[in-house]
Amino acid sequence: PESTGYETILVDRPRPGVARITLNRPKALNALNLQVMGEVTAAAAELDRDPSVGAIVLTGSAKAFAAGADIKEMQPKSFSDVYAADWFAGWDALTRVRTPLIAAVAGYALGGGCELAMMCDVLLAADTAKFGQPEITLGVIPGMGGSQRLTRAVGKAKAMDLCLTGRTMGADEAERAGLVSRIVPAADLVDEALGVAEKIAGMSTPAAVMVTEAVDRAFETTLTEGVLFERRLFHSTFATADQKEGMAAFVEKRPPIFRDV
Ligand code: CO8
Secondary structure (H helix, E strand, O other): OOOOOOOOOEEEEEEEOOOEHHHHHHHOOOOOOOHHHHHHHHHHHHHHOOOOOOOEEEEEEEEOOOOOOOHHHOOOOHHHHHHHHOOOOOHHHHHHOOOEEEEEOOOEOHHHHHHHHOOOOOEEOOOOEEEEEEHHOOOOOOOOHHHHHHHHHHHHHHHHHHHOOEEEEEEHHHHOOOOEEEEEEEHHHHHHHHHHHHHHHOOOHHHHHHHHHHHOOOOOOOOOHHHHHHHHHHHHHHHHHHHHHHHHHHHHHOOOOOOOO
């Protein structure tokens, strides 16, 4: 059983090695308020510390992954309020989670919802998914990394288009643009995401974590530095028992049994 006491999320373990965090504020279309931020980041950090969890699925409802940061919570805030609280900085904790995070998006992923999905390692979309950064229509701009991660994911032209007009982008356009890795019929989204998570959880955990660190490094550094970083991580996989097992299993024509060491 998972930690209880969460009010805005559900946490469960639907498959071996797989944990799922479900955003659960249906009346507000999963709008992300401070409580959601605290609960998602706490649950993810706790699952990250659990060696039996090899992948985490983050999802919402059929209608909304999340319709953005909570506008009603932000409405009364002043500049000093949001500056002093460093509003949204708490979400950065999610990017320190080392266990692979899979976003499974159906329905609205707008504003902070789109930004939250983009913080995950793998982004799967239902055919009903709608992505957008509509902050400009509220007189503000993205505040959880949207202008940066969207631009890196889809390039300047589309990022500018989306952030300046506030329009939404359907699953097909998101897939063409490189924002999502797969589109799945809505009815199959959760199964597909759990299957992807189970597959990842069955890999060598050190290798899975290293490869997410290596891919992430591509966003942070030059090609030369990134290639060196990757090569050194590659070398270090030879210090793991899982490398011995994985290569022996290939040669012996049998499936590997990784022990995550
Ligand atoms: N915040 C708070 N409540 C919300 C939000 C939200 N982002 N989105 C929906 N809700 C609430 C609605 O107010 C409504 O509540 P109620 O029943 O009490 O009126 C309930 O959810 C259902 O919503 P709708 O009735 O609007 O449902 P529809 O199906 O008609 O419409 C939409 C769905 C199109 C998604 C619509 O709800 C919508 O446009 N939502 C807002 C989308 C948006 O603009 N998101 C961006 C928010 S801003 C952000 O994420 C980052 C801000 C960065 C600012 C930086 C500050 C420091």
